[in-house]
Amino acid sequence: MNPDTLASQIIEAVGGKDNVREVFHCVTRLRFYLNDLSKADEERLKKTNGVLGVVNTTEQLQIIIGNEVDTVCNAVQAQLGPIDAKAKLDADVAKNKEEMKKFRIGGIFETISAIILPVIPAMAGTGILKGVVTIMTSYLGFASDDVLIQVLTMAADSVFYxxxxxxxxxxxxxxxxxxxxxxxxxxxxxxxxxxxxxxxxxxxxxxxxxxxxxxxxxxxxxxxxxxxxxxxxxxxxxxxxxxxxxxxxxxxxxxxxxxxxxxxxxxxxxxxxxxxxxxxTLFTWLFTVSPLIAGAVIGATRSLLVFTGMHLSLGAVCLNNISVLGYDYILPVNTMGTMAIVGCCLGVWICAKKSENKEIGMSTFVSSFLGITEPGIYGVLMTFRTALIADIIAGGIAGAFVATIGCHAYAYVNSCILSLPVFVDENFVFMCIGMALATALGCGLTIFFGLDEGDGIKARLFSKKAEPAPAVEAAGAATPSVAVAGATNSVDVVASPLTGSVSPLSETPDAVFASGALGKGVVIEPTEGVLRSPFDGTVTAVYPSKHAIGVTSDSGVECLIHIGIDTVNLGGKHFEMAVEQGQHVQAGDTLLTFDIDAIKAAGYSVVSPVIISNTASYLDVFPVNERGAVKAGDELIKTLK
Known part of the structure; x- marks a missing residue:
């Protein structure tokens, strides 16, 4: 479908131009803030050719488009024209009045992250350019007053200045x-x-x-x-x-x-x-009292000081030390903080599931490695709290190490691996060890702690599970891949395996499922004790306790259905398995039966998470409906590839 035609249909279905306060897009979705959500015709949107799905998050109407979302968003914005800034401001102020009153310490990182995020791409690109200029002037013989260097410096410094x-x-x-x-x-x-x-x-x-x-x-x-x-x-x-x-x-x-x-x-x-x-003043005093404590404190807080701009005052102290003593003891510790950031950015690149976060991880790793840490601080540390914690620990330990050993710098330089020559003395090998330690700890701890990437995605190698069962080899599925007109994506539909009432996954009583750590999905409270196959596929996981089953569709969607919460403790009682692992099943085939009343009488909830366990393999995974009654066989979840 023509993007302009689709855009006009979407605008009409969301209540017209006057009902739109703001519209933007992410990887697959148009995201609308409307003056009145009740004016949006969700059923009409779902039937619109080119719309793959609709998700209403109470505050934001999300319309899933797929790979063409950028083109469609541009068409929507062009047809909307300039949105009345005054009307938008009045609506936003009224809507967020209570939120503004609730501004609290716990929301500071979310606020900072939201403010910094739009600037990250520009910072990452110019940050790498700053590193290239450093290499050209320090190692390739370019003079600082060379016209090329001056032009590149202007381009590289523009965003930062x-x-x-x-x-x-x-x-x-x-x-x-x-x-x-x-x-x-x-x-x-x-x-x-x-x-x-x-x-x-x-x-x-x-x-x-x-x-x-x-x-x-x-x-x-x-x-x-x-x-x-x-x-x-x-x-x-x-x-x-x-x-x-x-x-x-x-x-x-x-x-x-x-x-x-x-x-x-x-x-x-x-x-x-x-x-x-x-x-x-405090850090200078700390070095006179205890180099170990000073090194730990400066190394741990290096990224926070750069973020606030407070590191500039320490620069004056470093220059004074070199002038008076002939060396400085703060720059080696600063370098540990830089290398900790390098490690954290590398850890994000390794650990992240979302492609956009992997891109941020790699670009900020390169710029931080070259000594430009701002992109890593703003794009990684201020976005992922666990990465910030890893940075603080890594910088603190490595900083304490080099400060205690007595590593020195003999010139004022940018704190990075390119500055190694200024640290050469009898403790140079310990300086190198410290840099390796900071990088390894930053990377390792970031991977160990994992990342909260939003949208329910928890990227981690180690996760605390409520029970041992959910580690599925391959579960889940979808109907055969469907080509949707007006889009370039492949869409699989997962039918409801249960009859009952559907709710958002975030409302699951089990914190692990609710967090999205095992994948996106929904939760169903069944009214019938029959679990059916959500598609044509193969049974890939059958648990001895019979409370959960994994199915993989013929097209590769992995689905885990978990009957009840903590029902593994029943040891299979009140469950009857109807299939075996490795068995091929058709959509609607009975997989297992269970006694709802008996399970409830035993003190267990029967609310049942339905999870797409290979969520990370898809561009998007979203529910067809997040609330309301559902029958076995109804469309429940769509995966977008």
């Missing part, structure tokens, strides 16, 4: 406030007066003679602009509310900037600068 502008944009989207006003705040922080004063080391200016405005370094910083935009989101909302409608266009921005300029320059902006100075 002007990072506050990029983060102002994404922060405004996250905090549901005016994007243009957020960019104004970034412009204030990076205005030439501020950058020139910082470069010259000038004393602070004083607003009204009493409010100090320090010349802090805001280029490449993140916390000052994120904090400033967060404050601005409240200021703009209340200013916009109280100014008469006919005057808002001009006076709402005017009043907002009059308030936020001094707030950003006097309060929110300098916070990171003051913290940096305090931390530099």
């Amino acid at each position: 002007f990072l506050p502008f990029f983060l102002a944009w994404s922060s405004a989207k996250r905090f549901k406030t005016d994007i243009a006003m957020a960019l104004v705040i970034a412009g204030i922080l990076l205005y030439p007066t501020m950058t020139a004063g910082q470069s010259a080391g000038s004393d602070p200016m004083y607003l009204f003679g009493v409010l100090p405005i320090p010349f802090a370094k805001y280029s490449a910083s993140s916390i000052p602009i994120i904090l400033s935009v967060w404050v601005m989101s409240y200021v703009y909302k209340y200013v916009d509310k109280f100014i008469p409608k006919m005057l808002r266009l001009v006076f709402a921005p005017l009043v907002t900037v009059l308030i936020m300029a001094p707030v950003a320059l006097v309060v929110t902006g300098p916070i990171a600068n003051y913290l940096a100075q305090a931390i530099a």
Whole structure:
């Protein structure tokens, strides 16, 4: 189907242009935020040629398109035209009012991740370019004033230097406030007066003679602009509310900037600068007390310091040490922190199941290896908490090791493997051991802890299971592959193996199933004690306790059906298996029978997860319906390849 035709049908089915607040896409799905979800005709969407499925997440309407999602999304956005920013802002503020009030420590990482994520591709690409420039000037004989080097440096530094502008944009989207006003705040922080004063080391200016405005370094910083935009989101909302409608266009921005300029320059902006100075003083004192403790603390917090920009103050300490002592003891520890990030990025590449996360892992591994850690920090550590934990542990242990040994740097360099020559002395071999240790620990711990990739996907080599049974060799399936008109994907349909009531997998009483660690799917509370084959395929797993069975379809979909929760404890009682492992079955064939009343009387729930255990093999796996009554044989789950 023509993308423009499909786009117009989708817009009409979601309630028209006026009902759309925002639309974007992921790998396979159009994601709509609507003013009124009840106006969307889901049944009509499901029957639309080119639509593979519809998922309503209560807050977001997701329309599964497949490989052509980018083209269709562009067509939808073109037909929608510019969305009324003011109407969208009003709707977002009303919808998220309670969420804004609930802003809490536990949500900080989610917020930071959402703000950084859109900037990651640009950072990863320019980060690698920065590393290439370093190699060219350090090892290939290029002069720093060479025109080619200057052009490449401008290209490589653009995202990092002007990072506050990029983060102002994404922060405004996250905090549901005016994007243009957020960019104004970034412009204030990076205005030439501020950058020139910082470069010259000038004393602070004083607003009204009493409010100090320090010349802090805001280029490449993140916390000052994120904090400033967060404050601005409240200021703009209340200013916009109280100014008469006919005057808002001009006076709402005017009043907002009059308030936020001094707030950003006097309060929110300098916070990171003051913290940096305090931390530099603390770390210098720690080295005089205990190199082991100092090495552990600096190595463990290296990524967090870079993220906030506070590492710059330690740079001044390093330069002073080299000038006075002839060597520095902080740079070797910083390098351990860098190599820990390298290991974590490599671990993400090895461990991740989603292709986009594998790509992030590899690109950030390369840039971090070359000494450009920001992409790895923002794209990996601030996205995956387990990777951040691994980085802290690895950096701390390796940092304590080289600090205790007494490794030194004899020149100020970027902390990475390319800087090895500046560490050459009698402890050089221990420096190399420390770098290998940091990388290995970062990678190993990231793989060991695993990753929460969202959408219920838990990428891990080791997972805590509620019972020993679910480690399936090959279970599950789908009907023969179906070619869907208007798409380039192969779609398999898994029929319901049970009659009963279907609910989202996240509501399963068992935490392992609910987390999606074993794969995507749904949960069914059966009303009939008969389990039927969801497709034509082969029985690939039969458990002695008879409570679970795995089936693989002729097209390769692996399905695990688990009758009840903790029913393995019944030892097969109240279950009767009707097939054997290795037996070929037809869709609808009886696989096993079970006594619902007897199982409940024994104290066990009969809610039954239906899992696609090879979810990672598919572009997408989604339920046909997440709630409501279902009969054995009804379409239940679709897999998209």
